[in-house]
Amino acid sequence: MGARRYALIGPGAVGLLYGGRLAAAGHELHIVGRSDVEHLRSRGLVLESSYGDVLLDTVSAFSDVRDVPEVDVVLVALKTTANRQLPELLAPFARRRTTIVMLQNGLGVEARAARAAPGATVLGGLCFVCALKVGPGHARHVDYGPITLAEHGASSVTEAVSAVADDLEAAGVEVTREADLFAARWRKLVWNIPYNGLSVLLDAGTDELMADTETRALVVDLMNDVADGARACGRPLSDGFIAQMLDMTDAMVPYRTSMKTDYDAGRPLELGAIYGAPVKTAASAGCRMQRVEFLWRALQFLDSRRNEPH
Amino acid sequence: MGARRYALIGPGAVGLLYGGRLAAAGHELHIVGRSDVEHLRSRGLVLESSYGDVLLDTVSAFSDVRDVPEVDVVLVALKTTANRQLPELLAPFARRRTTIVMLQNGLGVEARAARAAPGATVLGGLCFVCALKVGPGHARHVDYGPITLAEHGASSVTEAVSAVADDLEAAGVEVTREADLFAARWRKLVWNIPYNGLSVLLDAGTDELMADTETRALVVDLMNDVADGARACGRPLSDGFIAQMLDMTDAMVPYRTSMKTDYDAGRPLELGAIYGAPVKTAASAGCRMQRVEFLWRALQFLDSRRNEPH
Numbered sequence: 001m002g003a004r005r006y007a008l009i010g011p012g013a014v015g016l017l018y019g020g021r022l023a024a025a026g027h028e029l030h031i032v033g034r035s036d037v038e039h040l041r042s043r044g045l046v047l048e049s050s051y052g053d054v055l056l057d058t059v060s061a062f063s064d065v066r067d068v069p070e071v072d073v074v075l076v077a078l079k080t081t082a083n084r085q086l087p088e089l090l091a092p093f094a095r096r097r098t099t100i101v102m103l104q105n106g107l108g109v110e111a112r113a114a115r116a117a118p119g120a121t122v123l124g125g126l127c128f129v130c131a132l133k134v135g136p137g138h139a140r141h142v143d144y145g146p147i148t149l150a151e152h153g154a155s156s157v158t159e160a161v162s163a164v165a166d167d168l169e170a171a172g173v174e175v176t177r178e179a180d181l182f183a184a185r186w187r188k189l190v191w192n193i194p195y196n197g198l199s200v201l202l203d204a205g206t207d208e209l210m211a212d213t214e215t216r217a218l219v220v221d222l223m224n225d226v227a228d229g230a231r232a233c234g235r236p237l238s239d240g241f242i243a244q245m246l247d248m249t250d251a252m253v254p255y256r257t258s259m260k261t262d263y264d265a266g267r268p269l270e271l272g273a274i275y276g277a278p279v280k281t282a283a284s285a286g287c288r289m290q291r292v293e294f295l296w297r298a299l300q301f302l303d304s305r306r307n308e309p310h
Numbered sequence: 311m312g313a314r315r316y317a318l319i320g321p322g323a324v325g326l327l328y329g330g331r332l333a334a335a336g337h338e339l340h341i342v343g344r345s346d347v348e349h350l351r352s353r354g355l356v357l358e359s360s361y362g363d364v365l366l367d368t369v370s371a372f373s374d375v376r377d378v379p380e381v382d383v384v385l386v387a388l389k390t391t392a393n394r395q396l397p398e399l400l401a402p403f404a405r406r407r408t409t410i411v412m413l414q415n416g417l418g419v420e421a422r423a424a425r426a427a428p429g430a431t432v433l434g435g436l437c438f439v440c441a442l443k444v445g446p447g448h449a450r451h452v453d454y455g456p457i458t459l460a461e462h463g464a465s466s467v468t469e470a471v472s473a474v475a476d477d478l479e480a481a482g483v484e485v486t487r488e489a490d491l492f493a494a495r496w497r498k499l500v501w502n503i504p505y506n507g508l509s510v511l512l513d514a515g516t517d518e519l520m521a522d523t524e525t526r527a528l529v530v531d532l533m534n535d536v537a538d539g540a541r542a543c544g545r546p547l548s549d550g551f552i553a554q555m556l557d558m559t560d561a562m563v564p565y566r567t568s569m570k571t572d573y574d575a576g577r578p579l580e581l582g583a584i585y586g587a588p589v590k591t592a593a594s595a596g597c598r599m600q601r602v603e604f605l606w607r608a609l610q611f612l613d614s615r616r617n618e619p620h
Contacts, residue, residue, distance in 0.1 A: 201511070202611055212614065214607040221604065290600045294531065297524040301512055304522065 003027050004167060005071040009089055011036050011061075013131035014103055015077030016139035018147070018173065020047035020054040025171035030068045031061045032089070039136035046134075049141035051172035059137070065089050070096075073164060075125070076113065077103040079262070080273035083112055090116035099160045101125045101149070105192055105258075106273025107185050107281055110152035121160045122152040124181045126188050130255060143253065146174040148188075150181035186230035187237065191245050192274050194222035196259035197295040200269070200302065207254035210246075218291075220246070225289040229282030269303045271296060313337050314477060315381040319399055321346050321371075323441035324413055325387030326449035328457070328483065330357035330364040335481035340378045341371045342399070349446035356444075359451035361482035369447070375399050380406075383474060385435070386423065387413040389572070390583035393422055400426035409470045411435045411459070415502055415568075416583020417495050417591055420462035431470045432462040434491045436498050440565065453563065456484040458498075460491035496540035497547065501555050502584050504532035506569035507605040510579070510612065517564035520556075528601075530556070535599040539592030579613045581606065 005028040008019035015031075023029040023045070031040055040061035047054040062068050065088075074093055078085070083104075093100060094117040102109045103125040114122045130143040149165050151158040157177045165175040178184045195206055198215065202208075209215045223242045230237055259269055275296035282289050315338040318329035325341075333339040333355070341350055350371035357364040372378050375398075384403055388395075393414075403410060404427040412419045413435040424432045440453040459475050461468040467487045475485040488494045508519055508528065519525045533552045540547055569579055585606035592599050 198608075202608060204611075204615075208615075212611050214610040214614075218604060218607040218611075221600070221607075290531070291604050294528060294601050294604050297528040297531075298512060300524040301514070301522050301528075304524075305514075305518075 004073060004163075005069070006030070007032060007065075007068050007071040007074045009065065009074060009076050010078035010082075011040065011137065012077055012079070013133040013139045013141075014127055014129060015075060016045060016047055016133070016137070017049060017051075017129065017131050017141050017145070018077070018103065018125075018127075018168065018171075019075060020045055020056070020139070021049070021051055021171040021173055022167060023056060023059075024052065024054040025167070027167060027171075028071070029060065030071065031059055032063075032065050032068060033061060034063065036136040037061045037063050043137060046138040047141065048139070049145075051141065051145060066092055068092070071098065073099045073101060073167075075101050075103055079267070080104050080106055080109060080270045081268040083109065083273070086112050086116040090120070093117045093120050095119040097121075099123060099164060101164060103127055103147075104273065105188070105270055107189065107277040109273055110181065114152055121158075123161060123164060124148075124150050124152060124185060125164075126184055128188075132261075146176060148176040148178050148184050150178035150184050152181055154181070155179055180235070182233065183230075183235040186226070186233065186235045186278075187241065189230075189274070189278055190223050190226045190237065190242065191249070193226050193278065193292055193295070194219040195249070196257045196270075196274060197299055198222075199257040199260040200263045201295065201298055205254045205256055205260075206249055206252060210250055222291050222295065225292045226278070229278060229285075229287050229289050229292070232282055232285040232287035234285075263302075263306075266306065268307070269299060271299055271303060275299065314383060314473075315379070316340070317342060317375075317378050317381040317384045319375065319384060319386050320388035320392075321350065321447065322387055322389070323443040323449045323451075324437055324439060325385060326355060326357055326443070326447070327359060327361075327439065327441050327451050327455070328387070328413065328437075328478065328481075329385060330355055330366070330449070331359070331361055331481040331483055332477060333366060333369075334362060334364040335477070337477060337481075338381070339370065340381065341369055342373075342375050342378060343371060344373065346446040347371045347373050353447060356448040357451065358449070359455075361451065361455060376402055378402070381408065383409045383411060383477075385411050385413055389577070390414050390416050390419060390580045391578040393419065393583070396422050396426040400430070403427045403430050405429040407431075409433060409474060411474060413437055413457075414583065415498070415580055417499065417587040419583055420491065424462055431468075433471060433474060434458075434460050434462060434495065435474075436494055438498075442571075456486060458486040458488050458494050460488035460494050462491055464491070465489055490545070492543065493540075493545040496536070496543065496545045496588075497551065499540075499584070499588055500533050500536045500547065500552065501559070503536050503588065503602055503605070504529040505559070506567045506580075506584060507609050508532075509567040509570040510573045511605065511608055515564045515566055515570075516559055516562060520560055532601050532605065535602045536588070539588060539595075539597050539599050539602070542592055542595040542597035544595075573612075573616075576616065578617070579609060581609055581613060585609065
């Protein structure tokens with residue numbers, strides 16, 4: 001397939017990485033942002049990545065999504081804490097042949113996108129990546145990078161999945177094509193739920209959490225809760241999956257999770273998508289994930305206390 | 311009954327309060343301490359209490375428990391973190407007609423005392439008190455103060471319980487005489503387990519924990535875990551007990567728990583008695599208190615990290 005037209009909503013580290021690679025591979029790229037728009041237009045985009053560095057002198061950028069030209073694919077790389085804006089941001093793509101790819105964490109984000117843009121094709125894009133934003137229009141890809149793609153509401157690898165996967169692969173990104181988005185989302189939560197929350201609650205990196213006997217056991221307890229939730233939702237984990245996650249984390253460079261980064265920067269935490277939605281979804285399937293709920297409640301307290309005036 | 315002979319091991323806030331009141335009521339008092347011994351001998355004891363202030367110009371004090379004269383009752387008011395010293399500290403009272411009263415928190419402390427002093431009569435003394443140590447030999451009684459007394463291994467209110475209870479009441483202290491120590495210990499854990507641990511984990515006072523919807527729900531979840539543990543151990547809580555504890559805490563002045571005070575002062579936390587023993591005791595009765603275990607693990611991490619060299 002030849003060059004296609006992409007829009008990127010949310011020029012953070014993740015968005016600049018995948019959007020930058022797609023632009024470098026010859027696709028049209030329009031970025032929707034807020035404070036970075038002027039910088040993107042005048043100074044362009046810089047990506048440092050093992051997939052290949054990207055330098056664009058200028059970028060097509062917009063403050064208002066309604067100004068974006070017709071596109072084939074929309075990449076949504078906002079934090080989920082901004083998802084109340086989805087109805088407004090995705091309305092222009094409703095009732096068209098647009099593919100919307102949710103490059104976000106957590107559960108239920110594709111359903112929100114589908115409600116915001118009826119008639120669009122909605123994919124989940126699960127990013128296994130360490131990247132950070134250095135400044136406006138400037139991202140550094142630190143480690144990992146693969147994306148798992150699956151279509152919301154489908155039960156097979158669809159044409160829309162294949163088309164975006166082909167584009168990303170041609171741009172140097174490793175892609176896994178999945179039939180079952182819900183199962184893929186639960187699998188990703190097995191990592192996100194323990195490490196993101198505990199890193200904030202205990203002010204600890206992944207290496208510290210793994211080195212201490214008690215917190216390592218706590219990580220496993222939380223993973224077992226997620227496994228129970230996944231099973232109750234008809235998506236049991238494969239044997240040995242938890243052990244794989246632990247091995248992978250042991251082998252990782254010491255890592256400050258994205259939630260810890262958000263917390264330290266005073267940004268709101270992605271609690272609804274990563275904790276609230278899984279807890280509620282499992283509960284409605286008859287499974288109470290008690291320890292995940294504990295962590296969620298504690299994090300809500302920390303998040304809300306920080307945002308109160310002192 | 312006339313004047314009796316008391317020894318106090320551990321001249322902290324709680325020990326000075328009850329020991330001081332007993333001395334003021336005419337009982338003989340010998341204190342076993344460490345750094346405070348010289349001060350107690352030369353400068354005496356000061357207690358500020360609504361039960362009646364106490365000023366003693368000099369106190370009989372010892373560094374070595376083997377130097378203490380024969381006594382009728384030994385009050386143990388050490389932190390449970392010092393309980394590995396019990397065999398040495400209580401050995402002199404074995405095989406005598408001594409009553410040992412454990413003025414400590416948590417589960418299982420009387421069994422440890424009984425093993426350390428075979429032949430002695432061991433009581434639990436559950437202190438519902440806010441008190442603080444102002445300096446060597448100087449305590450301030452801030453609020454509450456009642457003691458619940460029960461004999462280890464008994465199933466009725468024993469003579470030993472009555473004798474100590476009478477002495478304390480004559481000294482101005484409110485006392486509840488209990489037949490079932492194990493049941494009384496579980497009831498006290500309903501308060502200690504949520505508030506002590508969450509105050510450390512979330513750096514919050516009881517008032518903050520009660521005011522926030524999420525942490526209030528977390529307190530209730532933890533209390534329900536303790537209720538499950540108590541029931542599994544054949545000591546079900548009475549109907550409405552949890553609601554009573556919540557009401558009482560709502561009515562309390564904002565309170566920094568003793569564990570939070572220890573944490574902020576860099577002292578080791580009483581985790582074994584307040585968390586470890588209840589978790590293990592409930593587990594051996596077939597009940598896994600998942601949320602209490604979560605809190606225990608997290609606190610062990612915080613406690614051990616603080617004690618590591620940096």
